[in-house]
Amino acid sequence: MDYIELRHLMEEQKEEMTPSERMKAYMAGEEVDVLPYGLLGDEPAMADIFGFTTSQLDNDPEIAAEIIRRKKAEFGMEGIGVGLGLRTIGAALGSELSIPEHGIDHIASHVLTDYGKLEKMEIPDPYHNPVLTPLIERGRRLKEIFPDTSIGTSVAGPVSTAAAIRPVEGLLRDTRKNPELLKRLLDFTVDCSLKWLEVFCNEFGPSPAMISDPVTCMDILSKKQFDEFSIPYLNRLVEGMEKITGMKPSIHICGKTKPIWGNLGDMDIAAFSVDNCEDIKETREVLGNKVMLIGNVPPVDVMKEGTIDEVVAACKECIKKCADSPKGYQLGTGCQVPIGTPRENVDAFIYAARKYGRGAKIGRMPKGIE
Known part of the structure; x- marks a missing residue:
């Protein structure tokens, strides 16, 4: 799909919880609006998307605050x-x-x-x-x-x-x-x-x-x-x-x-974040009964260099492999999101989390996948 179609589809999606509310309810065993999701080490990539340098991000708290504001306003992601x-x-x-x-x-x-x-x-x-x-x-x-x-x-x-x-x-x-x-x-x-x-x-x-x-x-x-x-x-x-x-x-x-x-x-x-060089399904089989798992959409080949459809497909695959992990699962990237990751691929990641992670509950496949 192209970006215009993606944005149109995202306008039809609704989130009923903040990220912190979602994680708290999810870990308590409650059904949540969508599976918890997040991008690992995303601030440099976000600075780039919003037109700032990493030097500005690191050295100017006011610019860092602006990035935090825009990340929440434009992508729904919160936290400092x-x-x-x-x-x-x-x-x-x-x-x-x-x-x-x-x-x-x-x-x-x-x-x-x-x-x-x-x-x-x-x-x-x-x-x-x-x-x-x-x-x-x-x-x-x-x-x-x-x-x-x-x-x-x-x-x-x-x-x-x-x-x-x-x-x-x-x-x-x-x-x-x-x-x-x-x-x-x-x-x-x-x-x-x-x-x-x-x-x-x-x-x-x-x-x-x-x-x-x-x-x-x-x-x-x-x-x-x-x-x-x-x-x-x-x-x-x-x-x-x-x-x-x-x-x-x-x-x-x-x-x-x-x-x-x-x-x-x-x-x-509490959790282990898995690099995308490993199969998260295998990780789930070994560690799923012991810790929450996070991962593992490829950050370079998919998030930075892939198409919208490739991002959506990679997210769906990770959810299918691990979303029913007994100790919980958070959709994420296999490593830090690189500088140069396009805005449309961040949106594609969020779209896929909302679509396929809808109606998530710890230890159970989300209703969006079923």
């Missing part, structure tokens, strides 16, 4: 997120970032080139750090503008945070050459993330939180490396987050994860 990116702790400790005017940052140089520096490193104080303090100030300003809107946060997983402090190739070498020093670094990364969460909750109250840990995937680590160098520290981070926030965190891991699904099922997490 002020969290730590994959490289934020690394930057707060002294790693140098290369930050484009419009795009995703990357590490230009890592602060920890040898472990002699580790003993001198101190956990960054979010109230007195040039990288973290502006995030607290950003959250304060957004909360002033949207006093009735919930605000959430996120942290990177221990291995991914370590990769912003020390190069990945160094970390992989450390698993053989310096295992005990690497474990001290991983403990340190957990302490840094928990410090952020303590300050965040002190400022904004108990808040839902998410972990992103792409470097811990099976494309980078072996299962043996994961068991020794990732899961113990992930568990410590999850336990600390629940203690601080009073809520179980969710986790997203990019890449292949099938060998560690058993580990994830044993973790005390």
Whole structure:
């Protein structure tokens, strides 16, 4: 279909709940208007759609507020997120970032080139750090503008945070050459993330939180490396987050994860966001009785580069594979929505969620699919 036809069809659709009302009722076992849905890490893509750069999004709270307003007005998506990116702790400790005017940052140089520096490193104080303090100030300003809107946060997983402090190739070498020093670094990364969460909750109250840990995937680590160098520290981070926030965190891991699904099922997490390189039907068969699942429409091949019909078809397929998962399912993308994703494909995603997710109830296929 073309965009004009899509918009006409969307005008006939109605949502009876806000996203927060929907999720609360859905998790309580009630039938909801449509299946919960959302786009992972959508703010840079939304900034692009609305004509702003990522630099403006990150550095100007008023522009961030405008994006939040327009996202709700034009797409019906709500919520405020002020969290730590994959490289934020690394930057707060002294790693140098290369930050484009419009795009995703990357590490230009890592602060920890040898472990002699580790003993001198101190956990960054979010109230007195040039990288973290502006995030607290950003959250304060957004909360002033949207006093009735919930605000959430996120942290990177221990291995991914370590990769912003020390190069990945160094970390992989450390698993053989310096295992005990690497474990001290991983403990340190957990302490840094928990410090952020303590300050965040002190400022904004108990808040839902998410972990992103792409470097811990099976494309980078072996299962043996994961068991020794990732899961113990992930568990410590999850336990600390629940203690601080009073809520179980969710986790997203990019890449292949099938060998560690058993580990994830044993973790005390609320939800697992599945990359599109894995079959979400298989994920449901292994983890559906243990955690809520999120995913996994392809963000690049479909959301950014696909047609409207391809987006709708991909959403329908995900719903058919996973919407009756016993612990719940949220339609989402398999990874962060990329900059350059067209507006019409965001609308197609929402249209498909409303059409095929109509009359959803946890553990049951939506009436829209049936």
